[in-house]
Amino acid sequence: xxxxxxxxxxxxxxxxxxxxxxxxxxxxxxxxxxxxxxxxxxxxxxxxxxxxxxxxxxxxxxxxxxxxxxxxxxxxxxxxxxxxxxxxxxxxxxxxxxxxxxxxxxxxxxxxxxxxxxxxxxxxxxxxxxxxxxxxxxxxxxxxxxxxxxxxxxxxxxxxxxxxxxxxxxxxxxxxxxxxxxxxxxxxxxxxxxxxxxxxxxxxxxxxxxxxxxxxxxxxxxxxxxxxxxxxxxxxxxxxxxxxxxxxxxxxxxxxxxxxxxxxxxxxxxxxxx
Amino acid sequence: xxxxxxxxxxxxxxxxxxxxxxxxxxxxxxxxxxxxxxxxxxxxxxxxxxxxxxxxxxxxxxxxxxxxxxxxxxxxxxxxxxxxxxxxxxxxxxxxxxxxxxxxxxxxxxxxxxxxxxxxxxxxxxxxxxxxxxxxxxxxxxxxxxxxxxxxxxxxxxxxxxxxxxxxxxxxxxxxxxxxxxxxxxxxxxxxxxxxxxxxxxxxxxxxxxxxxxxxxxxxxxxxxxxxxxxxxxxxxxxxxxxxxxxxxxxxxxxxxxxxxxxxxxxxxxxxxxxxxxxxxxxxxxxxxxxxxxxxxxxxxxxxxxxxxxxxxxxxxxxxxxxxxxxxxxxxxxxxxxxxxxxxxxxxxxxxxxxxxxxxxxxxxxxxxxxxxxxxxxxxxxxxxxxxxxxxxxxxxxxxxxxxxxxxxxxxxxxxxxxxxxxxxxxxxxxxxxxxxxxxxxxxxxxxxxxxxxxxxxxxxxxxxxxxxxxxxxxxxxxxxxxxxxxxxxxxxxxxxxxxxxxxxxxxxxxxxxxxxxxxxxxxxxxxxxxxxxxxxxxxxxxxxxxxxxxxxxxxxxxxxxxxxxxxxxxxxxxxxxxxxxx
Numbered sequence: 129x130x131x132x133x134x135x136x137x138x139x140x141x142x143x144x145x146x147x148x149x150x151x152x153x154x155x156x157x158x159x160x161x162x163x164x165x166x167x168x169x170x171x172x173x174x175x176x177x178x179x180x181x182x183x184x185x186x187x188x189x190x191x192x193x194x195x196x197x198x199x200x201x202x203x204x205x206x207x208x209x210x211x212x213x214x215x216x217x218x219x220x221x222x223x224x225x226x227x228x229x230x231x232x233x234x235x236x237x238x239x240x241x242x243x244x245x246x247x248x249x250x251x252x253x254x255x256x257x258x259x260x261x262x263x264x265x266x267x268x269x270x271x272x273x274x275x276x277x278x279x280x281x282x283x284x285x286x287x288x289x290x291x292x293x294x295x296x297x298x299x300x301x302x303x304x305x306x307x308x309x310x311x312x313x314x315x316x317x318x319x320x321x322x323x324x325x326x327x328x329x330x331x332x333x334x335x336x337x338x339x340x341x342x343x344x345x346x347x348x349x350x351x352x353x354x355x356x357x358x359x360x361x362x363x364x365x366x367x368x369x370x371x372x373x374x375x376x377x378x379x380x381x382x383x384x385x386x387x388x389x390x391x392x393x394x395x396x397x398x399x400x401x402x
Numbered sequence: 403x404x405x406x407x408x409x410x411x412x413x414x415x416x417x418x419x420x421x422x423x424x425x426x427x428x429x430x431x432x433x434x435x436x437x438x439x440x441x442x443x444x445x446x447x448x449x450x451x452x453x454x455x456x457x458x459x460x461x462x463x464x465x466x467x468x469x470x471x472x473x474x475x476x477x478x479x480x481x482x483x484x485x486x487x488x489x490x491x492x493x494x495x496x497x498x499x500x501x502x503x504x505x506x507x508x509x510x511x512x513x514x515x516x517x518x519x520x521x522x523x524x525x526x527x528x529x530x531x532x533x534x535x536x537x538x539x540x541x542x543x544x545x546x547x548x549x550x551x552x553x554x555x556x557x558x559x560x561x562x563x564x565x566x567x568x569x570x571x572x573x574x575x576x577x578x579x580x581x582x583x584x585x586x587x588x589x590x591x592x593x594x595x596x597x598x599x600x601x602x603x604x605x606x607x608x609x610x611x612x613x614x615x616x617x618x619x620x621x622x623x624x625x626x627x628x629x630x631x632x633x634x635x636x637x638x639x640x641x642x643x644x645x646x647x648x649x650x651x652x653x654x655x656x657x658x659x660x661x662x663x664x665x666x667x668x669x670x671x672x673x674x675x676x677x678x679x680x681x682x683x684x685x686x687x688x689x690x691x692x693x694x695x696x697x698x699x700x701x702x703x704x705x706x707x708x709x710x711x712x713x714x715x716x717x718x719x720x721x722x723x724x725x726x727x728x729x730x731x732x733x734x735x736x737x738x739x740x741x742x743x744x745x746x747x748x749x750x751x752x753x754x755x756x757x758x759x760x761x762x763x764x765x766x767x768x769x770x771x772x773x774x775x776x777x778x779x780x781x782x783x784x785x786x787x788x789x790x791x792x793x794x795x796x797x798x799x800x801x802x803x804x805x806x807x808x809x810x811x812x813x814x815x816x817x818x819x820x821x822x823x824x825x826x827x828x829x830x831x832x833x834x835x836x837x838x839x840x841x842x843x844x845x846x847x848x849x850x851x852x853x854x855x856x857x858x859x860x861x862x863x864x865x866x867x868x869x870x871x872x873x874x875x876x877x878x879x880x881x882x883x884x885x886x887x888x889x890x891x892x893x894x895x896x897x898x899x900x901x902x903x904x905x906x907x908x909x910x911x912x913x914x915x916x917x918x919x920x921x922x923x924x925x926x927x928x929x930x931x932x933x934x935x936x937x938x939x940x941x942x943x944x945x946x947x948x949x950x951x952x953x954x955x956x957x958x959x960x961x962x963x964x965x966x967x968x969x970x971x972x973x974x975x976x977x978x979x980x981x982x983x984x985x
Contacts, residue, residue, distance in 0.1 A: 209808040215817050236461055243472040243487045245846060282487045320809065327807075346808055347460075354795035355456035362795075371820045373755055373795040376453030378637075379626035380756035380792075385583050389751035389821060401451050 187360060188226045192233035192289060197310075201296045202228060204312045206349045208319050216370040217363075224352030227361030231348060232289040239287040248285040250335065284336040288344060295341035298333055299326065356397045368394040376400045404680055404689035410434045410659075412964065413679055413694035415666045415709070416701030418500025419950060420937040420957045422644035422652070423558070424698050426618065427961035429657040433968065436692060437652075438664040438681055440701075441466075441497030446645065449503070449635025455794035458633045462489035464504045466496045471848040473704055475899040477860040478837065479721055484899070485846050485854065492901045494702050498662060499635075501702070501904050502643040502950075506632040506759030507608030509561055510785065510947035511552045511955075513770035514545035514570050516831070519943065522771060523781055531781060533864065537724075537731055537834045538943050542914035542978075543923040545570055548955055555954030556606075559642040560614035560622050563606030568766050582611050582625065587752050587824050588763040591788040594882035600767045605787065607760035608642040608950070618651040629792020631759035641759065664690075667850060669697055669713040669933065676715075676933045682850070696964055699910075700936040700957070703734075707840045707909040707939060708855040716920055716929050719839050721858075727911070727920040729841050731834035732857060733944045734906035738865050738894055742786070742827035742876030745885025746802050751821045757792025764788075768828070768875055769946050780868040782831035784946030786876060788824060800825075803889045826880050827891075828872025831946035833864050840909045859897050869893045905949055907938035912956075914978035922975040924963025925956060931972055936960045 193199040203225045212218030219225065231237055284291060299322055303311040307318055314322070323342065325331055331338035352361030354368065356375070362368060368375055374392040377400070383390055411433040414421045421437055429435045457463045466472075472492055474483035486492040495501030515522050518540045523531055532538065553573050563577040581604035584592070588604070595602040609625040616622065623640040630637060639646050652658035666681040670691065678693035699706045710716055710728050719730035764787045766772055775781055800823045801815040843856035873890050880888045913919025916928035925940050927933040936957050938949050945952065966974045 210813055211810055213810060213813060215814065239488070241462075241467045241469050241489060243468040243485050245485070247845065249482065249484065282491065283484055323808075349808075350799060351456055351460055351796055355460075356454055358454075359456060368795055370817055371795055371798065373798070373820070376630065377628060379628055380753070381624075381626050383753065384627040384756050384761075385585050386753060387586055390753055397452075397454055400453060 188223060190226075190229055192229045192237065197300070198293060198296050199225060199229065201300050201311050202292075204319060205296070205299065205323060205345060206352070208316065208323055209346055209349045210353050217366050219349055219353065221363065222353050222361055222367055223363040224349055224361045227352030227355065227359055228292070228348050230360045231351075232292055237287065237289040237292075242282065242287075244285070244287070246285070248283060248335070282340070284340070286335055291336050291341050291344060294333060294336070295326070295338070295345065298331060298338070298341075299323075302331060358397055365394040365396060404691045406691045407693070409678070409693040409695070410436045411694065411968065412436075412696045412698060413438065413692050414698045414700055415679060416500060416699070416705065416937075417498050417644060417649065417660070418495065418700070418702075418937075419502045419644055419648070419954050421500070421698070421700035422502070422648035423555075423954060423957035424700055424934075424936060424961050424964065425658055426648040426651040427958065428964060429652040429655040430618075431965055432657060434657055435652065436659045436661065436694070438666055438679070438692070439498055439500075439660065439662045440665045440684070441500075441662060443660070443662040444498045444503070444635070444645065446635070446639055450637055453628070453630040453634070453637065455796050458630075459794055460796060462493065462633075464495060464497065464633065464635070465489050466492070466494040468492060472854060473901070474843040474846050474854050474856045475901075476856070476858055477897060479858055483843055483846075483856045483858070486899060486901060491899065493904050494704065494901070495904060498660070499643050499645040499649065503635045503645055504633050505608065505641075505643065505904075505950060506789075506791065506948075507641055508760035508762070508787075508789070508948045509556075509559070509563070509606040509608055509951045511570070512545070512548075512945035512947060512952050513766075513772070515770040515782075516943075516945040517541045517543055517545050517548065519782070526771065527776060527781075531775070533862075535836050536862075536864065537836050539911075539913055539918055541912055541923070541942055542919065542975075543912070543959075547923075548952075548959070549573055551955035551958040552951060554958045555951055558616050558618065558647055559608055559954065560610050560616050561606050561608060561642070562611040564604050566603055566766055567601040568769075568772055577606065578616075579611050579614050582607050582609065582758060582761050583627070584763075585753075585756075585761065585790055587754075587790055588761070588788060590824070590883050591763045591826070591879070594879050594884075595763075595765050595786075597882055598879060600765045600879075602763050602765040605760050605762040605764045605789070606951075607758065609636075609758040609760050610640055610642060616647060618647070620647045620650055622646055625758050627756050627758050627761065627792070629755060629757045629794070631757070632791055666701075666709060667712070667852065669699070669709055669715060671713065671715060671930065671933075674930070676930055696932045696934065696967065698934045698936060698960070698964065703906045703909060703937060703939040704840075704855050706935050706937055708842070710910065710920075710935070711840075711842050711855070712852055715933065716927065718841060721836060721839055724836050727916070727918065729839045729909050730920075731908040731911050731942050732838045732840050732859060732906075733832045733834045733908040733941065734938075735829065735832055735944055735949075736903050736905055737897060737900055738861055738869050739784070739830055739832065739905075740827045740903075741869050741873055741891040741893060742825060743873060743880040743891065744800060744823060744825045744889045745880040745883060746819050746887040746889070747822045747824070747884070748886045750884075752824070754790070754793045754798065754821045754823075755795075757790040759791060760789075761791070762787055762789035768872070770831070778867075778871065780864045780871065782833065782868070782946055784828050784830035784868075784872065786826060786828055786872070786879065788826050793820075802887045824880070824883070824885070826876040828869070828876055829946055829948070830868040830872055832944040833862075834908060834943045835862060861894070861897055866893055866895075905938070905944070907941040907944050907949065910935045910939040911942040912940040913942060916977055922973070922977075923959070924966070924974055925960040926963055926967065926974060928973070928977070932967065934960050934964055
């Protein structure tokens, strides 16, 4: 294995390869910004890092979940889906619950770009439809770039935020019925059992199947582990570090045919945009 | 009240590869062209410095906003269709450049077999080889006639590649630019395929291996293998799309006017001829009537079909009588296609976070009729591909079968195998059937209260058998590649209403007579001389490869046809009265 840094790509080489010297179509000023960033030496001062860290912490507050108990249930559930272990942090340390909170507060959580017109049929066919599980990474020519999460089969009049609230509260209710305790107070094994019941579609929810809720929860948890830190998860790029994923980069033209696996220190979109 | 605008020579609906090519060719020929795009006007800097997997891959930044409009979907004519509500389930490009901007870039010519599929199948295997209900037909054009248009498209796009050792005749032996680099995973695939006696070669790519100036003087830059390609616009102007080629070419002529946020609702006509289109400026709600001598529908397959149906043009297909043509033979590659085998390598690591949309190896030993089908329970075939797209961190969560989908073991395996897994897949052709078609939904409406398009689509033994065959072949090669674990993809029993990948086609199909087709081989409507419907909507079935080269080639062909029509008027192709190729 070779350790390499982005420094290896020389400015001259990059310009030569892209043909941008001769006045290609990419805007000069933008490219200038990117290149400057690419060749910046790593001298970000401790003060700056400290400030960034503080800023991030300040952004860890609930904007979607009003009730703390709902958020605590979410925390516990995401940690079961992506638990801390010898490989590194779990969902909670990666700030996944805050990532989900922000996602649900935004246009995705309110289904702003989804078709939400009536009628929302609630019949056997709809339920079958939601149950039919399909791995996204098994459909279509771009499958390799798809998250290998089951696609939520969406035939609910509730938006994603509402489904999350109902689902989390149902999880807590089921925990109390089954084990006489809140979800957060259960043993790991018991928590897994509850989650499994949701995944298996054994729980009755209103207007949505429990499997659809579980698929949403799982998908969003993994997104929070690995999305760019700009969304509030993947804290300090620890998700990427575990996976040896370098983040957005300008070019791999000089490394793409390498026989060796190349590990790079991750870089976020904040750094890429300069 | 609609505002009536001044008449133009040609009005074009949609600005992807199809609409872009038609616009450029006609504007170059001195015709006044207005192009209407429902989406926004995008420029290259919209895609510069925004390499964000969540936004583009998981939240579908570049795809159609389904709030206003989607399709409904069902398996059989007896079911109630449900709307496809989220972008996890429906992928269709929008904005200037359409689907071309987010495409991967993988490009194939269809085989001679596909264009004459009915005749050639009967000739080699007899009529009984075509099962009852399969509605394949000859396309009304041959590969040899298509060749010059393919050549034209390749040069416009500057495609990087090398000839397929088993491929049909090419007028230009070489591609405009050399193939992309051969990476370790591609090398592994090619060596294994060669060992097994197959004929691998490099996937033809719209991500260019070097800087290129096309015949229209447009410059496309060199691909940096940065991995943010499929689902993204290119950061460097290095992916060939309508934005860096045909749209600027059209603009340079001074004969081209682009109007974005312009949502076309109807083709206007007097029963014999189209008189123009009616569209809405979605920012103001103002309706406009744009008169034109020629109307070109070159939007997405779904939109082309829906506009004809909403405008009462042509005879709608009726599955009960199997008569009529508009909406007939819906087809496409999604879900049951692109299945194969995934290999997991315990001792090998690949730089899978690097890549390009069309970076890969392929082989056509099992494509079209390149292999004997007499003992097989399906017809046609596809390519076997290994692609190195460049995995995002959210996407690279592949684990061997038997691993739970979440929890400790999932985490362990997903981290371990993130850079230790390769996928091979088969890209089989999709045949057309009497029961797969498009019409208008009786219940669900768009923002303007117009009915949504309804898709009725189910799988047949042909689909499942060809998929199974592909999975077996992929498994054989993956084993030869030395994977420690080889997982076969599962073959779905039934279509699950997920429209992934954008490869949907048919409904306004081409052919040699109006009984069985909607458009002639210049994509001119049989029923309306000055209306051309361009795009994959013209495919009578889906060949075993990615569609873009064929869409591009047909767009060049249609451009020629439109010029012929403007010169001479009338039908530019004589219908074939003799034989009807209906299954």
